């Protein structure tokens with residue numbers, strides 16, 4: 001489990017979980033193995049624009065910044081202002097913009113253009129269905145045709161929603177995570193008569 005996470009960050013996460021369990025949807029931040037496993041499913045080294053949905057304690061954000069080129073931009077969305085402020089204090093990088101707003105509004109901040117990679121650890125199974133559907137639609141719309149939408153979940157329930165929108169969905173299971181994590185990489189919009 002998130003070996004590099006200090007106690008303050010873990011405590012902030014647990015506190016957020018207790019006050020908004022359906023919004024946080026996890027008891028513990030994602031493990032390093034799962035973060036790396038998910039990010040390995042896309043080409044972050046070649047990405048110019050990356051969106052992250054559900055920054056939390058910043059476990060993905062730090063690894064995304066390690067992987068993207070010097071001229072990339074990374075927009076991270078998180079609704080919990082307390083979690084986001086802690087990440088902002090720790091990760092100061094000119095490529096990173098942290099946004100205290102719902103991922104549903106990502107298009108406003110992208111200001112045209114497309115995302116090469118979108119990384120989501122949002123709890124799609126516990127978010128309101130309308131929010132989930134809006135974010136899945138938006139991700140499909142904002143993704144560059146050659147880009148990847150990476151999703152970590154604790155159940156495979158979102159698979160149908162991903163397959164309805166994307167032409168190719170790859171899956172992996174990551175056991176070294178509490179609980180074991182389902183990793184998805186989605187590419188290309190689904191076309192009429194597509195898979």
Ligand SMILES: C[S@@+](CC[C@H](N)C(=O)[O-])C[C@H]1O[C@@H](n2cnc3c(N)ncnc32)[C@H](O)[C@@H]1O
Pocket residue numbers: 016023024025026028029030053054055056057058059060077078079080083101102103104121122123127131
């Ligand atoms: C399962 S936690 C993942 C946190 C972190 N990325 C990790 O893996 O440790 C989900 C995070 O998504 C945030 N979140 C929930 N709904 C959101 C939304 N609509 N837009 C942006 N962030 C949201 C929660 O506050 C929480 O921090």
